[in-house]
Amino acid sequence: MTTLIIGGTGTTGSRLASLLPDARVGTRKPVRDNHVRFDWDVPATFEHALDGIRNVYLIPPIGVVDPVPVVEALLARARLVRRVVLLSSSAVPESATGMGALPALVRALPEWAVLRPSWFMQNFTGEHQLAAGVRAGEIVTATGAGRVGFVDAADIATVAARALTDPLPHNTDHLITGPEALSYAEAAAIITEVTGKPVRHRSVSTAEMTERFAATLPRDFAALLARLDEDIRGGAEDRVTTTVPDVTGRPAGSFRDFVRQNS
Ligand SMILES: NC(=O)c1ccc[n+]([C@@H]2O[C@H](COP(=O)([O-])OP(=O)(O)OC[C@H]3O[C@@H](n4cnc5c(N)ncnc54)[C@H](OP(=O)(O)O)[C@@H]3O)[C@@H](O)[C@H]2O)c1
Structure with missing residues (x-):
């Protein structure tokens, strides 16, 4: 298990988990063998969830006005992580703070993709x-x-799976x-x-x-x-993009x- 799916029980994450059966699923309530306890509100859960992890599917904390500090805290503990695929949104413009500041954090990593469905x-x-x-x-x-x-969230998950597992990192934003x-x-x-x-x-x-x-x-x-x-x-x-056929x-x-x- 070298991939961690944050939000792995959610709309896109659960579909991604089906595509990547060897991945570790982060959830506040672990019930399956491949589940690990992960809670954005409890940073003490980050270390164990990230143990041995090289790739992360990152859904930011939901309903948090400025998720930057907690995402920075996670990335600071992600010593082995080379690749992060961030779920952002087509409706979130780049900004200095808040949700719009997260893509810049991810682009600083060696391997990354920002999904903008x-x-x-x-x-x-x-x-x-x-x-x-x-x-x-x-x-x-x-x-x-x-x-x-x-x-369809299933298509977002398929793009995410490619962005996480393709040998060459995508290192781009995908408007989906x-x-x-x-x-x-x-x-x-x-x-x-x-x-x-x-x-x-x-x-x-x-x-x-x-x-x-x-x-x-x-x-x-x-x-x-x-x-x-x-x-x-x-x-x-x-607008309509060709990201899904192009990537998948x-x-x-x-x-x-x-x-x-x-x-
Ligand atoms: N809906 C849209 O049309 C749309 C469009 C573009 C982008 N998005 C983006 O998609 C994301 C969420 O989509 P969604 O509404 O469908 O939600 P979702 O993926 O169903 O989100 C719920 C997930 O978040 C996890 N979660 C909730 N609180 C958590 C916490 N404190 N710590 C760790 N995990 C937590 C839940 O896991 P557990 O309950 O198992 O812990 C569950 O897996 C948002 O970032 C949004 O910006 C949505």
Whole structure:
């Protein structure tokens, strides 16, 4: 076991763990043989989780405004680690502090890749607020007619697996999208067509979206998420890249296929 998958029980990490069965999975609640206790809130867990590790899939701590100090603390203990693949986001610009400062930490290593996926198709399923909208028949966003290159987490995991195991390090940023950009109304129409259950999209203002998110999330995080919707409305995510076929040799999964597989 020379690879550690942080967030290895999560959306991308669990799919990556299936692709790399010899990897060690970091989790706060280890239950399997290949699990190791890893908790961003307990730095004492870093040393043991990193023992003998050369490659790391790094999902930063979730919901932390400035993850830089704790990620620096991890990297300082990662003496044998040569390669880190960081999960960032297409929606996170480079910045001096906060999430946007993490790519610079990783690029200082000898071998690295920064994954910048667009919005996950998996947001339409499971526990996400959007998924609750799908179940209720109405998706509410502040994205207007803006389009998003929704990507299947399985494709992100396949890119991550290549970035971790290819003999030559990628040493680049990978902007990862699905094969087409869709508005939420177009996504709702595809769900309706495939499942036969009517789902519509309603666009609201950024202020109203902030209030909706704030019902279940801290207000500053709610405002941040609503602003990301506003960026989408302005066209920030209306793009398609060829990263998945270029890196994996396979076409990226379509939204329609994703809905078929998950309904
Ligand atoms: N959703 C999107 O559309 C989207 C788009 C682009 C980028 N992203 C990025 O994807 C990442 C998360 O995606 P997600 O929402 O699907 O989450 P997720 O991968 O399902 O995240 C949950 C994972 O984080 C682990 N975790 C939570 N708290 C932890 C802690 N204190 N210490 C160690 N591990 C901890 C959980 O492990 P245990 O519970 O087993 O400990 C679990 O494996 C974020 O960094 C986000 O920026 C998301």
